[in-house]
Amino acid sequence: MTRAVVRQHVPSTPEREPNVDMTAHLASLVIPSPVLTASGCSGFGRELDGFFDITRIGGIVTKSVMWSPRSGRATPRMAETPSGMLNSIGLQGPGVQAFVESDLAWLLERGARAVVSIAGGSVDEYVRVTKFLRDVKGISALEVNISCPNVENRGQVFACDARAASEVMSAVRRAADPAIPVFAKLSPDVTDIVAIADSVVRAGADGLSVINTLLGMVIDTDRMRPALGGITGGLSGPAIRPVAVRCVWQIRQALPDVPILGMGGIRTGLDALQFILAGANAVSVGTSVFNDPSAPLRVHRELAKALEERGFGSLEEAVSFAHRPEGYEYEGEPEE
Amino acid sequence: MPIQTRGEVLDVKRAGAYHVITLTAGSIPDQARPGQFVAVAIGGGESGLLLRRAFAIHRVNSRGVYGGTLEIVVSVHGEGTAWLADRRRHDPVDIVGPLGRPFSIPRDPINCVLVAGGYGSAALAMLVEELHSRGCRVDLVLGAATEDKLFGVLDAKRLASTVTVTTDDGSTGIQGRVTDVLSDVIDRSAADVIYACGPMKMLQAVAEVASSHGLMSQCAVEESMACGIGVCMTCVLPVIGEDGVTRMVRSCVDGPIFRGDRVRWSDIGTVPVGTYGSMPLVEETS
Ligand SMILES: Cc1cc2nc3c(=O)[nH]c(=O)nc-3n(C[C@H](O)[C@H](O)[C@H](O)COP(=O)(O)OP(=O)(O)OC[C@H]3O[C@@H](n4cnc5c(N)ncnc54)[C@H](O)[C@@H]3O)c2cc1C
Ligand SMILES: Cc1cc2nc3c(=O)[nH]c(=O)nc-3n(C[C@H](O)[C@H](O)[C@H](O)COP(=O)(O)O)c2cc1C
Ligand code: FES
Numbered sequence: 001m002t003r004a005v006v007r008q009h010v011p012s013t014p015e016r017e018p019n020v021d022m023t024a025h026l027a028s029l030v031i032p033s034p035v036l037t038a039s040g041c042s043g044f045g046r047e048l049d050g051f052f053d054i055t056r057i058g059g060i061v062t063k064s065v066m067w068s069p070r071s072g073r074a075t076p077r078m079a080e081t082p083s084g085m086l087n088s089i090g091l092q093g094p095g096v097q098a099f100v101e102s103d104l105a106w107l108l109e110r111g112a113r114a115v116v117s118i119a120g121g122s123v124d125e126y127v128r129v130t131k132f133l134r135d136v137k138g139i140s141a142l143e144v145n146i147s148c149p150n151v152e153n154r155g156q157v158f159a160c161d162a163r164a165a166s167e168v169m170s171a172v173r174r175a176a177d178p179a180i181p182v183f184a185k186l187s188p189d190v191t192d193i194v195a196i197a198d199s200v201v202r203a204g205a206d207g208l209s210v211i212n213t214l215l216g217m218v219i220d221t222d223r224m225r226p227a228l229g230g231i232t233g234g235l236s237g238p239a240i241r242p243v244a245v246r247c248v249w250q251i252r253q254a255l256p257d258v259p260i261l262g263m264g265g266i267r268t269g270l271d272a273l274q275f276i277l278a279g280a281n282a283v284s285v286g287t288s289v290f291n292d293p294s295a296p297l298r299v300h301r302e303l304a305k306a307l308e309e310r311g312f313g314s315l316e317e318a319v320s321f322a323h324r325p326e327g328y329e330y331e332g333e334p335e336e
Numbered sequence: 337m338p339i340q341t342r343g344e345v346l347d348v349k350r351a352g353a354y355h356v357i358t359l360t361a362g363s364i365p366d367q368a369r370p371g372q373f374v375a376v377a378i379g380g381g382e383s384g385l386l387l388r389r390a391f392a393i394h395r396v397n398s399r400g401v402y403g404g405t406l407e408i409v410v411s412v413h414g415e416g417t418a419w420l421a422d423r424r425r426h427d428p429v430d431i432v433g434p435l436g437r438p439f440s441i442p443r444d445p446i447n448c449v450l451v452a453g454g455y456g457s458a459a460l461a462m463l464v465e466e467l468h469s470r471g472c473r474v475d476l477v478l479g480a481a482t483e484d485k486l487f488g489v490l491d492a493k494r495l496a497s498t499v500t501v502t503t504d505d506g507s508t509g510i511q512g513r514v515t516d517v518l519s520d521v522i523d524r525s526a527a528d529v530i531y532a533c534g535p536m537k538m539l540q541a542v543a544e545v546a547s548s549h550g551l552m553s554q555c556a557v558e559e560s561m562a563c564g565i566g567v568c569m570t571c572v573l574p575v576i577g578e579d580g581v582t583r584m585v586r587s588c589v590d591g592p593i594f595r596g597d598r599v600r601w602s603d604i605g606t607v608p609v610g611t612y613g614s615m616p617l618v619e620e621t622s
Contacts, residue, residue: 041568043568047566048565048567050337050338063569070614071607071611072613077570077572078562078570083386085562095613238384287386289563289567290564291386
């Protein structure tokens with residue numbers, strides 16, 4: 001296939017690759033880059049491949065897929081907010097069968113690492129989707145979007161209830177190919193995210209994706225009605241970054257060994273570095289892709305450079321580094 | 337294939353209520369087809385306005401001294417368009433494009449009526465040239481609320497057989513809406529096809545007039561877009577497919593040009609009953 005030129009102003013001296021081992025570990029998944037896309041912000045990878053080589057980042061996290069095709073919600077589906085946006089898409093998608101036959105087939109054929117995000121309205125739906133995916137060769141990991149209302153429990157969101165979240169995760173873990181890691185994607189809209197994290201890990205989640213969007217709302221002051229067709233929507237982008245970093249930090253403190261895929265408002269390599277230092281093993285870049293379609297690869301480069309500048313020889317050394325004890329000395333320590 | 341490029345402002349000119357901005361844009365001008373658009377980033381790398389703004393590609397010049405350049409016509413609406421209108425020569429602007437599917441161009445030299453509302457005429461300039469160069473007869477209907485909101489009238493007169501102007505307030509041309517005169521223009525020019533760009537309500541009315549004359553219309557729609565490149569699913573509207581099934585279709589990659597008789601204009605802002613994949617009783621987030 002033809003590849004488009006990403007940026008036209010190529011610097012006259014090609015930048016030297018930083019001498020940092022960027023290998024990332026997410027449970028049993030080992031990837032050459034710690035930067036992935038975020039579910040719902042990169043489609044199924046195809047459109048982004050024209051802007052950067054999608055095989056060069058850690059992976060494409062696909063839009064959450066359910067059992068059946070879904071039309072999603074009415075428009076307006078977005079509202080821009082300070083340093084962020086609200087979205088209310090309603091999980092529009094082709095259903096798992098068409099997804100596997102067309103979108104996922106393309107992604108795997110292309111040689112990209114595919115982290116497949118799944119969603120459901122009931123434990124049974126999550127399990128059916130998982131079983132369907134079990135026979136597909138080449139999936140790198142599953143990410144379970146549990147920020148969905150449980151149709152069997154008055155629309156209570158799975159991710160906001162430790163028991164419901166655990167039920168989904170243990171059922172999916174049992175139904176999934178034992179060789180691939182299963183991540184639970186947590187919602188920040190809970191009183192104690194550590195308690196939810198702990199429950200889903202006990203239920204069998206191999207790792208955690210932290211965080212999904214925060215529930216928000218905008219009122220259109222001209223129409224004097226909610227701006228979104230779905231009334232409320234998910235807040236994302238740099239506006240939520242401090243919340244996301246806090247969630248990663250708290251979970252890392254409580255669960256020192258759990259693999260964490262951190263996300264929420266990452267726009268630059270230094271943003272990504274905050275997540276790594278707080279305890280993330282890898283990161284997803286979501287909303288920033290809308291601003292800069294080549295953001296994931298750029299963030300990878302900037303992160304590598306930032307790590308090198310701080311004296312790290314590998315990404316691994318930097319994971320959770322902000323948790324080091326007081327008085328801990330290291331080579332790259334800036335001079336006072 | 338769309339590209340992302342760092343362009344530079346070459347010129348900002350006032351034209352009535354609008355700003356015509358000329359930008360260097362790498363290879364976008366070479367690739368651009370009539371009806372396509374660009375998505376422009378607002379306010380530099382750390383801007384709090386995260387989402388790109390979409391603008392129809394008005395004109396291109398692929399062989400200028402600055403390499404390829406393109407023009408967009410900006411109507412100041414909110415913060416993003418105000419920022420663009422404030423640019424000065426040599427300011428950098430990050431551009432993604434060309435985006436969307438272009439207008440279909442007829443193979444034969446047929447009679448075409450083009451209808452624009454407000455800055456919608458910006459999106460039709462390249463189409464006029466293309467149709468004219470293929471020997472098509474082009475008749476234009478340009479409408480706006482007031483005279484200063486008309487765009488490209490003089491330019492239109494260069495290549496079009498006739499140009500009919502309407503304004504809501506009668507400040508110039510015929511007082512009324514484009515659809516008040518459209519039937520006459522269709523009859524007079526023995527039109528074979530209608531092209532339209534403008535506000536959604538106007539497109540709906542134009543599509544209806546076209547259908548009542550048994551004509552096909554191609555309409556350039558304008559929906560809020562978060563990404564412009566097909567990855568976010570915010571820009572959808574209900575469109576009837578070849579198979580008769582209504583789907584929520586992305587206007588950024590499957591549009592912005594749609595057949596007027598395929599868009600369910602009255603149902604925009606809803607998910608009509610029977611839409612592919614609709615499950616009215618289930619509500620999900622993100
Ligand atoms: C395919 C396409 C082509 C367009 N071509 C032109 C053109 O040639 N000239 C021109 O002046 N305008 C054009 N528009 C509309 C233009 O994109 C909006 O006016 C602009 O995004 C408003 O941004 P703002 O920050 O000034 O307004 P705000 O209201 O502050 O914008 C807030 C958010 O809403 C979105 N938004 C607001 N109004 C619109 C709208 N009418 N359409 C789409 N998104 C909107 C913005 O992108 C932004 O994300 C086009 C839109 C589309 C989708
Ligand atoms: C338009 C849009 C659609 C999204 N769709 C999904 C989805 O289908 N599944 C999911 O788990 N998260 C979804 N998310 C959440 C993102 O994956 C991510 O967790 C969140 O946006 C925070 O990261 P960001 O600030 O980098 O975007 C969506 C976000 C946006 C903006
Ligand atoms: S604007 Fe994102 S899919 Fe169309």
